[in-house]
């Protein structure tokens with residue numbers, strides 16, 4: 094499968110969000126990555142339902158919603174109603190992950206689980222067959238523009254091995270510090286969906302940058 098590109102609107106210009114979403118619609122991006130932070134699970138607050146609804150009004154690509162929030166079960170329906178196509182919850186934020194994954198699927202969304210940099214891939218052994226997507230955090234969640242953690246390559250390889258027998262169609266997504274320099278090695282390791290925030294939106298020409306990431 095050709096790798097997918099998911100620009101993160103955390104790095105977009107919030108005062109010109111419609112313009113940036115329309116740019117993504119025109120681009121070679123596959124998904125629009127939407128980062129939700131609650132100020133509790135992570136030390137930052139991003140935006141909530143009205144903003145996701147507003148993005149969904151203009152977006153022509155699936156909204157890949159990444160919930161960096163404690164006890165996400167409380168808000169799954171709100172995000173599905175706001176237009177999420179994928180809902181990814183953090184392993185570290187769920188007490189009953191299997192139940193949460195089923196609830197996401199019942200809402201008609203693709204279900205994902207995210208792992209913090211310190212959380213081993215092996216912990217997914219008994220849930221891997223039930224999820225559509227695993228998001229490997231390559232920075233500590235909470236902020237855009239951080240430095241990529243090198244240990245990520247090893248985790249992607251482990252995930253690729255784990256998913257090969259039980260879930261070969263799994264989306265293996267990597268999030269944080271992705272740029273043109275580490276993309277070839279990430280794909281080589283087994284990633285098939287790449288989130289990029291600052292690398293896309295801080296470049297002089299986001300359309301060209303997305304194209305570059307896609308064409309590797």
Ligand code: DX5
Pocket residue numbers: 101103104126128159232233234235236237238239268269270271288289290291292
């Ligand atoms: C970090 C978020 C990321 C972030 C990536 O907590 O989950 O999606 O927007 O931003 P960059 O690509 O700038 O590291």
Ligand code: ZN
Pocket residue numbers: 101126127128159268288
């Ligand atoms: Zn994210």
